[in-house]
Amino acid sequence: MLFIETFAYEIIVTLIYVINFLVILNLIFREKRSIEATFAWIIILSAVPALGFIMYLIFGRGVSKDNMFRIKEKEDKIIKNNILDTQFRLKYHSNLNGSVAKHRDMIYALANSNSAHFTNNNDVFIYPKSSDFFDTLLEDLRQAKHYINIQFYIFKDDKIGSEIINILLQKAHEGVEVRLLYDAVGSRLISDKTILQLRASGVKVGAFFPSFLKIVNFNLNYRNHRKIVVIDGKIGFVGGNNVGDEYLGRSSKFGGWRDTHIKLMGDSVKDLNLRFILDWRYTTREDLDLDKYFKYDSSINKDYTYVSSDNVGIQIVSSGPDAGELEEIKYGYIKMIQKAKDYVYIQTPYLILDQTLLETLKIACLSGVDVRIMIPSKPDHPFVYWASYSYAGELLKYGAKIYTYDKNSFLHAKTVVMDDSICSIGTANMDIRSFALNFEVNAFMYSSNIAKQQKSIFEDDITKCKNITLDDYNDRTRIIRFKESISRLLSPLL
Numbered sequence: 001m002l003f004i005e006t007f008a009y010e011i012i013v014t015l016i017y018v019i020n021f022l023v024i025l026n027l028i029f030r031e032k033r034s035i036e037a038t039f040a041w042i043i044i045l046s047a048v049p050a051l052g053f054i055m056y057l058i059f060g061r062g063v064s065k066d067n068m069f070r071i072k073e074k075e076d077k078i079i080k081n082n083i084l085d086t087q088f089r090l091k092y093h094s095n096l097n098g099s100v101a102k103h104r105d106m107i108y109a110l111a112n113s114n115s116a117h118f119t120n121n122n123d124v125f126i127y128p129k130s131s132d133f134f135d136t137l138l139e140d141l142r143q144a145k146h147y148i149n150i151q152f153y154i155f156k157d158d159k160i161g162s163e164i165i166n167i168l169l170q171k172a173h174e175g176v177e178v179r180l181l182y183d184a185v186g187s188r189l190i191s192d193k194t195i196l197q198l199r200a201s202g203v204k205v206g207a208f209f210p211s212f213l214k215i216v217n218f219n220l221n222y223r224n225h226r227k228i229v230v231i232d233g234k235i236g237f238v239g240g241n242n243v244g245d246e247y248l249g250r251s252s253k254f255g256g257w258r259d260t261h262i263k264l265m266g267d268s269v270k271d272l273n274l275r276f277i278l279d280w281r282y283t284t285r286e287d288l289d290l291d292k293y294f295k296y297d298s299s300i301n302k303d304y305t306y307v308s309s310d311n312v313g314i315q316i317v318s319s320g321p322d323a324g325e326l327e328e329i330k331y332g333y334i335k336m337i338q339k340a341k342d343y344v345y346i347q348t349p350y351l352i353l354d355q356t357l358l359e360t361l362k363i364a365c366l367s368g369v370d371v372r373i374m375i376p377s378k379p380d381h382p383f384v385y386w387a388s389y390s391y392a393g394e395l396l397k398y399g400a401k402i403y404t405y406d407k408n409s410f411l412h413a414k415t416v417v418m419d420d421s422i423c424s425i426g427t428a429n430m431d432i433r434s435f436a437l438n439f440e441v442n443a444f445m446y447s448s449n450i451a452k453q454q455k456s457i458f459e460d461d462i463t464k465c466k467n468i469t470l471d472d473y474n475d476r477t478r479i480i481r482f483k484e485s486i487s488r489l490l491s492p493l494l
Contacts, residue, residue, distance in 0.1 A: 122266030154242035256409030313446035
């Protein structure tokens with residue numbers, strides 16, 4: 001009996017090693033991941049074979065891209081027209097403001113890498129207070145006449161979630177088209193009862209990458225992190241807030257909550273709506289009449305013409321693992337940092353940098369650019385927090401200024417602003433996961449006015465921060481150094 005058990009054990013162990021070896025070969029020769037991520041997986045699969053293989057099944061598998069690309073073929077005409085419009089606008093329009101005219105190279109880069117349409121008939125309203133964002137969102141939802149497209153990574157049916165749900169139910173009852181898209185893992189706490197109530201009332205509901213029996217999710221590592229709301233094709237929202245009471249500072253764990261959301265009005269709303277519809281059609285396979293949402297002479301927008309007061313130039317840029325080797329939002333961040341001559345101010349809850357972005361920030365520091373980075377003072381994910389602290393410490397050595405936000409609050413804003421000229425606000429953190437694994441969307445805005453507003457918000461936030469000096473960082477304890485080392489090793493997988 002002992003001999004049989006020993007033999008069976010040896011067979012299982014050998015099988016695990018063989019499978020892991022095949023996985024490693026696949027990582028090296030077939031999957032085009034970053035060198036850092038490839039090495040991290042090789043270490044895990046070799047050091048802890050059984051656990052490593054399970055982790056790879058859950059977190060390491062690639063996402064299938066075929067269906068995503070096929071579903072987009074019907075939108076090709078709109079996207080191609082947008083690119084032609086962008087090229088024409090940049091080449092022939094003489095009334096572009098200064099912030100736009102001197103950044104044609106960046107606009108072209110995002111248009112070519114992401115088909116990111118450029119528009120300049122836009123107004124932008126920034127909400128650095130979550131309460132102001134939710135108050136505005138609720139009021140605008142109540143005013144919807146034709147349709148509501150709403151998408152969040154996290155959607156809970158708690159107090160604020162229930163307020164939104166009640167409006168969606170009422171609007172559906174009034175005959176307004178309502179579509180709610182949420183991420184299956186991020187929104188796992190929303191109840192089946194709520195979903196059934198929404199569907200029974202006529203609200204169309206979709207779950208991105210749904211879990212099997214709400215227990216097993218084969219795409220756990222690839223989450224739709226986007227937060228998009230489009231109302232009647234006239235108003236759009238994008239930013240860092242999800243739908244949950246903690247985003248209003250009602251969580252004892254996090255205390256206060258500091259986030260940034262923006263409201264868009266103007267031509268860029270169509271581009272945000274296109275992003276929603278791409279995600280919606282992939283998730284639900286609903287065959288929508290696109291003319292209804294993208295032609296202003298349709299029944300919905302027949303009499304609607306928007307004239308901007310501020311003429312903010314905007315590109316809606318999305319990224320995700322469906323884009324192959326491109327990491328478009330990261331490219332946008334890098335281009336902003338490269339172009340900066342005076343300053344770059346960054347807010348992010350997670351600071352986990354690949355080598356390219358890390359070196360770009362170092363070069364900016366060495367070039368005399370005032371690089372300031374604001375991160376939370378408390379972790380929501382311990383490994384991620386200590387990895388962030390490690391990268392922040394490395395940048396301190398090159399002259400970057402590092403701030404940790406109010407210890408009684410959590411910083412969740414995702415903003416980058418440079419030289420009173422370009423500002424990016426959206427859903428993408430300054431981390432490898434947002435660039436390579438999550439589905440994200442940002443608004444890149446070319447406007448001195450908007451950039452100055454965001455700079456002022458950042459400077460006001462500094463008054464609530466602790467400035468981490470190089471001496472502070474060098475005085476950290478051995479325990480913190482150990483946490484940083486382990487977290488940094490795992491950072492390509494976080």
